[in-house]
Amino acid sequence: MTMSNTGGRRKPPTIHDVAREAGVSRGTVSRVLNGGHYVSPSAAEAVNSAIRKTGYVVNRHARSLITGRSDSIGFLLTEPQEKLFEDPNFNVLLRGCTQALASHDIPLLLMLAGTEDERRRLTRYITAGHVDGVLLVSSHSADPVAEELREAGVPLVQCGKPMGRGSKVSYVAADDRDGARDMVRHLLSLGRRRIGVVTGPLDSPGGVDRLAGYKEVLTEAGIEIDERLIVSGDYGRASGQAGAEQLLARVPDMDAVFVASDLMAQGALTALRRAGRRVPEDVSLGGFDDSAAATEATPALTTIRQPYDRISNEMVRVLLAQIGGEDPAAVILPTELVRREST
């Protein structure tokens, strides 16, 4: 009584089979499948049990062919992927997007556009309508791909604030400026006054905004901005170490550092330790991201938590809305100060 059916895929049932089984027409089955309006309760019941009995699953290709939708979306990465894949936050984002989409029964296509060739290939693929929309993760905040897709009319949501001010592309981002403000305020509340900063890349809005928040709070507190206490990095561990070394050389009695990423903060930790500074006794150290690096470091890093789980949900929500015809939207989500051992 087993139906092992080992090997050789059997032809799946079609909407026709279901219709015959339920004693109705294709049209009625289709109506039940898509919302179920204008169909009598008895017919709906018959169709549903026929679906269960036959194990019917809609053929998305046939559906897409006529609707023009593909009911799938692309998760596009346009940058050096080694770096990104190492970033725990990126992984949270990818996982979150996949799950958020899954709850809408929409598959996610992973697209990596490292080289120029791949970029071209994927742009073609996307503009040909093989996905309904794109979730874009790009470290370049003024990515040409974003503009190209937008011009082609492809619904698009970017992770992080894009650089171009005028460009009408949707995005979801954490509130970098406010996060930085919280951190610097926290350092001030500890009695620190000579607070250094290692910024992110200053050609990205994230880098700029975090620095702006730092400056604002100090100015509000009546502390003059000391340019010797400002160095810029690239979010990578090495640049954090170099940055902290530079700061210490310039201002040996610095009593706190705000480092614009946890990875850089790890590097800064190494530099501080080598220079004989104790953290947090001599120097308070604040990071940004609340990545795995923050808890793995010793001492564990006080940092600013970016709500990547919410970011992914919002990206999906905004994208689906845009696919549904709504206008592009910008969403900025609040950050949260997470206190640990480094301050």
Added chain:
Amino acid sequence: MTMSNTGGRRKPPTIHDVAREAGVSRGTVSRVLNGGHYVSPSAAEAVNSAIRKTGYVVNRHARSLITGRSDSIGFLLTEPQEKLFEDPNFNVLLRGCTQALASHDIPLLLMLAGTEDERRRLTRYITAGHVDGVLLVSSHSADPVAEELREAGVPLVQCGKPMGRGSKVSYVAADDRDGARDMVRHLLSLGRRRIGVVTGPLDSPGGVDRLAGYKEVLTEAGIEIDERLIVSGDYGRASGQAGAEQLLARVPDMDAVFVASDLMAQGALTALRRAGRRVPEDVSLGGFDDSAAATEATPALTTIRQPYDRISNEMVRVLLAQIGGEDPAAVILPTELVRREST
């Protein structure tokens, strides 16, 4: 003279448009698209330039509808995803598979089956023929999903050796036994004789094989197996720490440990340090995986490199072969000893 076309996706050209442009029939265009046999050079040239001119991209839905293939494959994760996504090796694998598939112009669908519901939904999706095959990553080495898909006749390649001996499912794995042998031989060559081992889970082939390699080499070297020197872990950091503590308690003069994952080795490092042992002076420590954890640890870990870049390529190769009608295959790839500071 710009054709900005902002917003509103234009209807893409069809094979019909190309045919008209080239002055040939649909059939000829289709033949050019699929291999180009039985088509005259002049016609092929005309079609190709028409394709370039119109910017034609094949509609995969229409193609799939008739061929029955979907020309896409699924990357299925059946286990606690938080853990896996943290694993750098997993990320290499995902990236490698995506790229290997991209070179065949095949999109990868990311599928996460954490809950029972998702598992059912995805099984339906897969068996309905929405993907041509599945790359499966599962920590359970005897995953019921694997068996279910195999029975449904879905081409499938698993990452890592599956548990069931008889089951005819394709897999690609590193040579765990041989890697373990290399490591233990290395420890012996350093003059170590009281070598402990923290194994992986012993209900998985990887865990079993690494322990087997350890035992083999010791036996070959004429050293008796001491059960007090064997504890088992679960590949996680915490279990490595606990394992090393247990070993030290049982055999205080242990002079080396082979730990079956780098993450566990990090934990073991902490335990050894707390117990006042210097690494590598007092105790040589060998890991497994060559993950990021290995280089981040201080001292950097000597470990066994699993060739995840090659594994991903092989998984794709074997899967495509199987889709093409070939029989399931098992591929075992050689590992490599990477010497760093911990031995």
Added chain:
DNA sequence: TTCTCTACTGTGAACGCTCACAGACGCAGT
């Protein structure tokens, strides 16, 4: 010439679905 073979090309039909339309039915208002 005629026949055969090879190389090439065009033409329905079909894949499984949705959509627009037309029709049927019951019920209320005129």
Added chain:
DNA sequence: ACTGCGTCTGTGAGCGTTCACAGTAGAGAA
């Protein structure tokens, strides 16, 4: 009775491809 309306249902057409088949042209053999 007729008309109108809202609810429900079936039918044909068509989405863009590939595939099988039929057909043409030219070359070479008989």
